[in-house]
Amino acid sequence: MLLTATLLACASQPEASDPAPARPFPERLEAARLRLNELRGQELLVLPEWERWTRERYQTWLRERFDTTWPPERAALEARLWALLGLVPRDFPLRERALDRLGQDTRLFFDRANARLVAVAESEEELAQLAEADLVHELTHALQYQRGPLAPKDPTPFLLDDRAWAAEALAEGEATVLEELARGRDPQRLAGRAAAQLRFKDPRQPALLRYLLLEPYLQGVTAVVGVLRNAPPKEGEPQDWSPYDQALRRGPFGSAELLHMASAGFAKSPAEEELPPNLAPLIEGQVLPLRLGARAAQLVLAELSGGRQEQAVKGWRADRADLHFAGPILGEEGTALAWRIRFISGDAAKAFSDTLRALIPLGQPPWPRAQIVQQGARVTILLGIPPSRRERADALARE
Numbered sequence: 001m002l003l004t005a006t007l008l009a010c011a012s013q014p015e016a017s018d019p020a021p022a023r024p025f026p027e028r029l030e031a032a033r034l035r036l037n038e039l040r041g042q043e044l045l046v047l048p049e050w051e052r053w054t055r056e057r058y059q060t061w062l063r064e065r066f067d068t069t070w071p072p073e074r075a076a077l078e079a080r081l082w083a084l085l086g087l088v089p090r091d092f093p094l095r096e097r098a099l100d101r102l103g104q105d106t107r108l109f110f111d112r113a114n115a116r117l118v119a120v121a122e123s124e125e126e127l128a129q130l131a132e133a134d135l136v137h138e139l140t141h142a143l144q145y146q147r148g149p150l151a152p153k154d155p156t157p158f159l160l161d162d163r164a165w166a167a168e169a170l171a172e173g174e175a176t177v178l179e180e181l182a183r184g185r186d187p188q189r190l191a192g193r194a195a196a197q198l199r200f201k202d203p204r205q206p207a208l209l210r211y212l213l214l215e216p217y218l219q220g221v222t223a224v225v226g227v228l229r230n231a232p233p234k235e236g237e238p239q240d241w242s243p244y245d246q247a248l249r250r251g252p253f254g255s256a257e258l259l260h261m262a263s264a265g266f267a268k269s270p271a272e273e274e275l276p277p278n279l280a281p282l283i284e285g286q287v288l289p290l291r292l293g294a295r296a297a298q299l300v301l302a303e304l305s306g307g308r309q310e311q312a313v314k315g316w317r318a319d320r321a322d323l324h325f326a327g328p329i330l331g332e333e334g335t336a337l338a339w340r341i342r343f344i345s346g347d348a349a350k351a352f353s354d355t356l357r358a359l360i361p362l363g364q365p366p367w368p369r370a371q372i373v374q375q376g377a378r379v380t381i382l383l384g385i386p387p388s389r390r391e392r393a394d395a396l397a398r399e
Contacts, residue, residue: 350378
């Protein structure tokens with residue numbers, strides 16, 4: 001994947017010694033594709049049938065999840081981008097889930113970027129080329145760690161070359177990363193361990209390659225492409241709000257819409273039938289990380305408190321929180337849907353959990369089995385916990 005991204009990045013920039021202007025983007029893209037075909041022996045490439053399958057699956061996903069379709073050229077554009085960057089290997093065991101996740105993120109990207117692209121494009125064809133060029137440029141930059149909190153201090157991109165170990169190590173990472181997430185492993189912890197390996201610049205370390213593969217799923221395409229980067233705060237807004245916070249405040253999505261977008265593309269599991277409709281799409285066995293700030297945590301409070309947003313915001317205030325949906329948290333023959341929120345301090349976590357307990361009627365509908373657990377700076381909200389084996393046996397005995 002990184003080899004692909006690197007070649008694309010190289011193909012998209014003229015050499016310093018060449019005074020000739022850069023070739024049109026489609027030609028540069030085709031040159032990169034030809035170069036990649038020369039390296040087919042490494043089995044890091046995606047075959048044309050995977051590209052077609054991706055395009056067809058994506059159109060089906062749009063019809064099923066949003067009852068709409070985008071222009072075919074846009075779906076084809078994204079399918080080709082995913083295929084070129086190798087974000088989802090052709091034989092990936094969880095490829096449908098991965099595609100749904102990527103589709104969700106890419107939809108958000110186009111929602112945010114569409115107005116900007118249309119403003120400078122004079123035709124549909126030019127719009128498609130601009131979108132493709134922007135995505136490829138931003139993704140290749142991000143995959144080479146030129147930006148972001150975990151970017152290495154050395155600005156030189158780390159390159160995967162064509163040595164034999166590269167394909168083996170990459171395959172090992174591909175086979176484990178999403179499976180670990182599906183088991184409920186903490187993606188931030190996985191990424192933290194992998195980031196420590198970056199200092200040694202040793203590509204043979206499995207953790208490093210896991211991080212390279214994990215990063216697009218951790219950040220989400222919306223964060224990776226930097227669409228929301230450097231957005232200046234409006235008058236009256238805190239100067240230290242992240243671009244994501246600002247987008248949440250200004251954007252068209254309320255809390256229910258935010259939860260729906262976060263869970264889009266996943267089927268409802270039987271264990272979640274009793275959950276409120278806006279939470280029902282969340283499926284056990286998935287981890288959908290969202291890097292959110294204080295505004296988003298306030299939205300979550302408002303959602304859980306039945307819309308009493310004003311009361312929730314007054315009762316709790318924090319400068320920063322990372323919220324992600326986590327699942328499953330395994331119990332006795334069952335799973336629990338959980339929200340795990342990491343705060344800047346234990347005091348902020350306690351203030352949040354105390355406010356939440358005051359707002360949510362624990363032990364009563366609609367949260368008869370909800371639990372709120374604070375451990376230091378982390379708060380875990382467990383929802384819809386299935387009955388234990390003993391409880392099921394007792395219920396059967398009573399019947």
